[in-house]
Each structure stands twice: as C-alpha cells, then as structure tokens.
Amino acid sequence: MFMVILAVIGGILTTLSMIINSSLGKRIGVFQATLVNYFxxxxTTxxxxxxxxxKMQLSLNDFSKMPFYIFxxxxxxxxxxxxxxxIVPKIPVVYSTLLFFIGQIVAGIIIDYILLKTVSTNKIIGAIIITIGILYNSRVDKKITSKQ
Incomplete structure (x- = not known):
C-alpha cells in the first residue's frame, strides 16, 4: 500500500513540476528553465x-563497470x-498530463514486449480507451469554447 501511495505522490509531484517549470520557462526561456531546474x-541532491x-559508497571503479546507456x-x-x-503553456495541464501518461503507457507496453516478450491485451485496450477519452473530451471542450 505504501508503494501505491508513493506512486500517487510521484504523479502529483510530476504534474506540479510540469506547471512550475513551464511557468519558469515562460519567464526566462525554455532552455534556461531546464538548466535552472537541473542546477x-x-x-538539492x-x-x-x-x-x-x-552511507553512500560509490567509486569511480563502480562507474567504469556500468554500460554507457545507464547514464x-x-x-x-x-x-x-x-x-x-x-507543451504545458500551450495545452491545458490536464491534457498535457494525460498525453504524457499515454506516452508512458505506450512506452511501458513496448518495454514489456522487448524485455518480457509478452504484450498484455488489457493494457493495449486501456491505452486505446484513455486515448479515445482524451480525444472525445478535447472535442467537447472545443465545442464549449467556440460557443462562448
């Protein structure tokens, strides 16, 4: 249960991070905001x-044993x-978050297929349903916005 709560908190923090970073990007520029974010x-780290x-025991020798793609x-x-x-300044946050989520689901399905040699039909159906829901909702929003 703790891991589920931690995952939900991670999702909340990801969305907050998107909003905060895009606000900074509007003020100082996208590349500059990215640099500030990582600095x-x-x-902090x-x-x-x-x-x-x-408590951290990491040596240069440990790094030299790791494959380059790890970095x-x-x-x-x-x-x-x-x-x-x-993206966030141009697309409402809810859509940005859902589109990122769709990308994560598709990536997860592909990675599962590559690593586990299996594809879950239920995951594919879920990704399709979410995508259809986003498309439907954005059309409804466009109709409401155009009437105002």
Whole structure:
C-alpha cells in the first residue's frame, strides 16, 4: 500500500513540476528553465548526499563497470523537462498530463514486449480507451469554447 501511495505522490509531484517549470520557462526561456531546474536539482541532491554522509559508497571503479546507456537517464530527464516546458503553456495541464501518461503507457507496453516478450491485451485496450477519452473530451471542450 505504501508503494501505491508513493506512486500517487510521484504523479502529483510530476504534474506540479510540469506547471512550475513551464511557468519558469515562460519567464526566462525554455532552455534556461531546464538548466535552472537541473542546477537546483544538483544542489538539492548534493545537500541530501552531504546529510547522508558515508552511507553512500560509490567509486569511480563502480562507474567504469556500468554500460554507457545507464547514464542516458539524465539525457532523457532533460528531454522530459524541456518538452513539458514547451507543451504545458500551450495545452491545458490536464491534457498535457494525460498525453504524457499515454506516452508512458505506450512506452511501458513496448518495454514489456522487448524485455518480457509478452504484450498484455488489457493494457493495449486501456491505452486505446484513455486515448479515445482524451480525444472525445478535447472535442467537447472545443465545442464549449467556440460557443462562448
């Protein structure tokens, strides 16, 4: 149950992060906001590491044993922050969040297929239903907006 709560909190924080970063992006620019986001993240992580102290045991030797693709998470993270900084000001937050969610579901299905050699029909049906729901809701919103 704790992991479910933690996942929900993670989703809430992701959406808040999108809103905060896109607001910063509107004020100082998308690339600059992405840089500020990661700089503040670096400072925050550094402070946490200082407080954790010697509990972290990581050496350069550990890094040299890791495959290079392990380090691409930072590149992916920057891409996520940059894209949300570009998208959120142009698309309502609820749609941005749902579209990111659809992307996550599709990626999850593809990764499950690659790693587990299986595809869940229920997951595919769920992704299709969510996509149809978003398309339907955006059409309803457009009709309401155009009448006003």
């Amino acid at each position: 503040v993240g670096l400072v 550094s402070i946490v590491v200082i407080f954790i102290g010697n 691409l998470g930072g590149v992916v993270g920057v891409s996520v922050v940059y894209s949300s900084n570009r």
